[in-house]
Amino acid sequence: MNGVTSKQLIGFGIFLLAIFVGVPIVIAATGRWDFYFTLTSVALLSIASAGVWLTFYIGRINIGQGAFALIGAYVSAILVAKAGVSFWISLLVAGLFAAVVSVLIGLPILRLRGVYFAMITLVLTQVVTLVALALPITNGAKGITSIPLPGGISLLGLQILPPFDSMADTKLAFYIMASILMVLTYLALWRLVNSRLGHICRSMQQNEELASSIGVNIAYIRIIIFAISSFFGGIGGALFGSISQSVYPSSFQVTDSVNFMLNCFLGGLGYVFGPMLGTLTLYFGWDLLFTLGKYQLLVYSVLLILVIRFLPNGLLSLRLGKLGKGGGK
Amino acid sequence: MEQVLANGIYLGAQYAMIALGLTLIFALMNVLNFAHGQMYVIGGFVTYTIYGQLGLPYIVALLASCVTLAVLGALIERFLFAPVIKGSAREESTMLLAAGIAFLLDALILLIFGEKQRGVPKIVNGVLNWDFRIIMPYDRILICGLAIFSIVAFIAFMQFSRTGRALRALAQDRTAAQLMGVNVDRYSTIGFALGAMLAGLVGGLLVTITGINLGMGGPTSIKAFMMVMIGGAGVISGAIAGGFILGFMEAIGLAVLSQYGDITYLVIFISLMIFLAIRPQGLMGKPWG
Amino acid sequence: MSALLEVCGVTKKFGGLTAVNDVSFDVGQNEILSVIGPNGAGKSTLFKLISSFLRTTSGEVLYEGKRISDLKPHVVARLGVVRTFQETTIFKSMTVRESVIVAQHLRAKASLAGYFWGTRTARADIAAFGRYADELLEFMGMSAMAEELASNLPQGHLRALGIAIGLATDPKVLLLDEPFAGMNPEETMRTVNLVRSVCDARGVTILLVEHDMPAVMNISDRIVVLNFGEKIAEGTPSEIQNNEKVIEAYLGSADDEVGI
Numbered sequence: 001m002n003g004v005t006s007k008q009l010i011g012f013g014i015f016l017l018a019i020f021v022g023v024p025i026v027i028a029a030t031g032r033w034d035f036y037f038t039l040t041s042v043a044l045l046s047i048a049s050a051g052v053w054l055t056f057y058i059g060r061i062n063i064g065q066g067a068f069a070l071i072g073a074y075v076s077a078i079l080v081a082k083a084g085v086s087f088w089i090s091l092l093v094a095g096l097f098a099a100v101v102s103v104l105i106g107l108p109i110l111r112l113r114g115v116y117f118a119m120i121t122l123v124l125t126q127v128v129t130l131v132a133l134a135l136p137i138t139n140g141a142k143g144i145t146s147i148p149l150p151g152g153i154s155l156l157g158l159q160i161l162p163p164f165d166s167m168a169d170t171k172l173a174f175y176i177m178a179s180i181l182m183v184l185t186y187l188a189l190w191r192l193v194n195s196r197l198g199h200i201c202r203s204m205q206q207n208e209e210l211a212s213s214i215g216v217n218i219a220y221i222r223i224i225i226f227a228i229s230s231f232f233g234g235i236g237g238a239l240f241g242s243i244s245q246s247v248y249p250s251s252f253q254v255t256d257s258v259n260f261m262l263n264c265f266l267g268g269l270g271y272v273f274g275p276m277l278g279t280l281t282l283y284f285g286w287d288l289l290f291t292l293g294k295y296q297l298l299v300y301s302v303l304l305i306l307v308i309r310f311l312p313n314g315l316l317s318l319r320l321g322k323l324g325k326g327g328g329k
Numbered sequence: 330m331e332q333v334l335a336n337g338i339y340l341g342a343q344y345a346m347i348a349l350g351l352t353l354i355f356a357l358m359n360v361l362n363f364a365h366g367q368m369y370v371i372g373g374f375v376t377y378t379i380y381g382q383l384g385l386p387y388i389v390a391l392l393a394s395c396v397t398l399a400v401l402g403a404l405i406e407r408f409l410f411a412p413v414i415k416g417s418a419r420e421e422s423t424m425l426l427a428a429g430i431a432f433l434l435d436a437l438i439l440l441i442f443g444e445k446q447r448g449v450p451k452i453v454n455g456v457l458n459w460d461f462r463i464i465m466p467y468d469r470i471l472i473c474g475l476a477i478f479s480i481v482a483f484i485a486f487m488q489f490s491r492t493g494r495a496l497r498a499l500a501q502d503r504t505a506a507q508l509m510g511v512n513v514d515r516y517s518t519i520g521f522a523l524g525a526m527l528a529g530l531v532g533g534l535l536v537t538i539t540g541i542n543l544g545m546g547g548p549t550s551i552k553a554f555m556m557v558m559i560g561g562a563g564v565i566s567g568a569i570a571g572g573f574i575l576g577f578m579e580a581i582g583l584a585v586l587s588q589y590g591d592i593t594y595l596v597i598f599i600s601l602m603i604f605l606a607i608r609p610q611g612l613m614g615k616p617w618g
Numbered sequence: 619m620s621a622l623l624e625v626c627g628v629t630k631k632f633g634g635l636t637a638v639n640d641v642s643f644d645v646g647q648n649e650i651l652s653v654i655g656p657n658g659a660g661k662s663t664l665f666k667l668i669s670s671f672l673r674t675t676s677g678e679v680l681y682e683g684k685r686i687s688d689l690k691p692h693v694v695a696r697l698g699v700v701r702t703f704q705e706t707t708i709f710k711s712m713t714v715r716e717s718v719i720v721a722q723h724l725r726a727k728a729s730l731a732g733y734f735w736g737t738r739t740a741r742a743d744i745a746a747f748g749r750y751a752d753e754l755l756e757f758m759g760m761s762a763m764a765e766e767l768a769s770n771l772p773q774g775h776l777r778a779l780g781i782a783i784g785l786a787t788d789p790k791v792l793l794l795d796e797p798f799a800g801m802n803p804e805e806t807m808r809t810v811n812l813v814r815s816v817c818d819a820r821g822v823t824i825l826l827v828e829h830d831m832p833a834v835m836n837i838s839d840r841i842v843v844l845n846f847g848e849k850i851a852e853g854t855p856s857e858i859q860n861n862e863k864v865i866e867a868y869l870g871s872a873d874d875e876v877g878i
């Protein structure tokens with residue numbers, strides 16, 4: 001609720017420099033152009049993970065983000081590939097559509113708590129996959145392919161952004177786009193958590209009955225938060241569809257939903273930037289372990305279990321201790 | 330009609346056993362065992378190896394599946410869940426751990442058994458044909474019978490044995506059980522082993538019908554979650570009811586909806602969500618909150 | 619004395635069991651009214667019915683002549699009838715001051731989006747919340763522990779924190795759930811004085827449910843006695859002390875239930 005400290009501003013500046021200047025320099029120097037794709041994926045998955053983190057913030061374990069990511073991916077893909085809508089508009093529509101769906105689904109299921117909510121959200125991912133397989137508009141198992149690259153944006157005849165297919169390096173363009181959206185998402189998340197809504201969420205996380213006794217409309221707040229969470233999921237999914245230029249019912253599966261949850265846990269639930277770090281660690285870790293071939297999953301899962309066993313409060317709990325509690329002030 | 334009924338009983342008996350294991354673990358330790366499906370797969374592969382590969386009698390293979398999973402379950406509880414539950418007050422940590430274990434078991438299955446679909450020779454040949462009203466291979470009937478027998482044996486064990494009574498006390502109220510002198514740590518391990526064993530047993534039974542492959546773990550877990558939600562988490566009768574309800578829904582769905590394509594599960598999922606909106610605690614679960 | 623809160627023939631059944639049976643009484647403006655009774659008399663159920671945390675089977679609760687039973691708890695709180703909880707129900711990982719600030723939800727003038735964007739109204743609100751929190755903690759004698767984490771407070775102060783959270787909502791009627799349970803005589807005295815001053819200095823009407831007889835006799839303007847879900851007596855503390863039915867109800871139950 002108080003202002004931003006200079007230390008936080010400097011940290012944020014360094015972070016921006018690192019992702020928008022540092023990473024391109026390092027990649028140019030090492031020639032690992034494939035890292036752009038990895039980091040773009042990290043950025044868009046971080047956006048979806050941010051939503052999952054937010055539902056944790058009201059005390060709900062959300063293993064259904066894959067469902068909303070898939071919804072977002074399909075909405076954007078259908079709008080761009082079939083209706084010829086600009087990608088940028090479709091991105092917003094995808095987020096909003098996912099949010100509307102989440103309100104409809106959330107009305108009944110947000111009454112559930114603990115593992116019950118977790119189980120039903122897990123099932124949700126499966127439902128959306130099946131819907132995608134069954135509906136004619138989603139093309140069933142064949143999916144939607146050859147989605148055009150994002151077009152340009154012009155305002156009052158002035159071109160702000162050139163179309164992606166005219167660019168020399170679409171990988172870099174996607175990386176910058178996903179990173180900007182990620183930064184915006186986390187800024188919004190940080191602001192939300194530190195504003196009154198965040199404080200109310202925290203009160204609900206700790207005790208819903210007490211929160212309602214002080215006049216908080218807990219059902220309403222739960223819906224709002226779930227909608228924002230799913231909005232992030234939809235945005236992340238739409239980005240994914242655009243980058244891979246295709247969407248299939250299997251683009252986001254139950255495993256992905258579980259991974260979104262893992263990202264949040266691993267980064268640490270007490271820290272706003274936890275899910276970003278968690279996504280980076282998990283996704284990069286998985287990628288780096290690729291060289292291990294068939295032992296990849298084994299090593300990955302053993303490392304995961306060790307972290308849970310010995311760092312139950314997430315990676316950020318290692319360095320920040322009590323100082324950097326994102327949920328604090 | 331009779332065919333659908335028979336299929337329902339056959340599926341329901343298998344499902345009920347899977348749900349029983351999951352709900353037992355949940356009731357005892359408040360752990361949602363994501364790895365339950367993987368345990369089922371391991372059970373299937375053990376039976377495949379011993380009966381299908383080594384050619385030993387089927388019953389030996391089935392017992393080996395049970396023992397393997399019981400030991401595996403006990404180890405997982407003792408060295409992973411117990412310390413994590415002690416070290417962290419949040420129930421989320423155990424869920425995370427369960428997900429990690431699911432990945433680990435998947436990795437182990439991949440390394441040890443490979444990713445191919447495996448099947449075993451039929452345990453009995455022939456098909457029952459009752460006037461074309463019920464057509465069912467004998468091996469399915471046998472497996473179904475074994476499953477029902479196991480369920481009855483499990484219930485009897487929980488009702489009448491000392492261990493079963495201790496487990497039930499533990500499930501009802503951990504603190505009270507401790508005060509009554511139940512060795513909580515020991516019975517948690519036993520309960521987890523028992524739950525894992527049930528998963529392994531179903532794996533061993535079903536491998537003779539459907540075969541087994543790496544990818545069956547996740548979907549099996551999801552089905553188990555659904556059954557537990559239908560019946561009410563942590564309630565034995567609920568798990569059995571949930572198993573049979575899902576089994577019948579699947580049997581009916583496949584018979585009635587098959588001409589519309591693969592939408593049986595979609596219908597089941599959506600009706601489950603409507604059902605939970607009306608009755609969040611499931612059929613037999615206790616209301617909470 | 620005009621009735622602020624009217625409990626009219628309230629009944630609650632759980633399955634075949636009648637927990638509260640046709641209970642009626644009034645609470646006047648600026649009064650402290652206590653509901654007492656042996657264990658299992660239906661006190662907590664009645665308490666939850668009045669604060670709308672449970673639905674009534676029949677009968678109704680009126681506040682300023684308007685029906686408040688069967689509304690959502692937050693709506694009832696919004697109207698000015700706020701309940702507290704027993705000590706375990708707090709915002710565990712918030713500090714005392716944070717708890718009191720978040721509890722001023724109903725005093726907010728800005729919208730939730732306004733706080734997100736940091737509008738002028740929102741900034742004014744935040745400053746006002748802080749000032750009021752400090753004032754309230756001062757009044758409660760809790761200024762010294764403002765920055766303490768709620769979960770670190772000793773039991774007696776937890777109860778005070780619960781009352782502070784309730785007061786932060788600016789209630790007209792404060793419902794206290796066993797405010798003296800588990801306290802030693804000294805703590806009880808302090809809390810009795812606190813509750814008295816909440817009523818006198820801040821003009822809050824108080825309805826409390828309690829087990830501890832001496833404290834109740836000390837603090838209450840009037841007392842309602844429940845037994846087996848029914849009202850068996852109502853009157854001033856001295857009337858209650860001499861009421862045959864009350865003595866019988868309490869003696870009829872086990873000694874330890876009389877309260878120490």
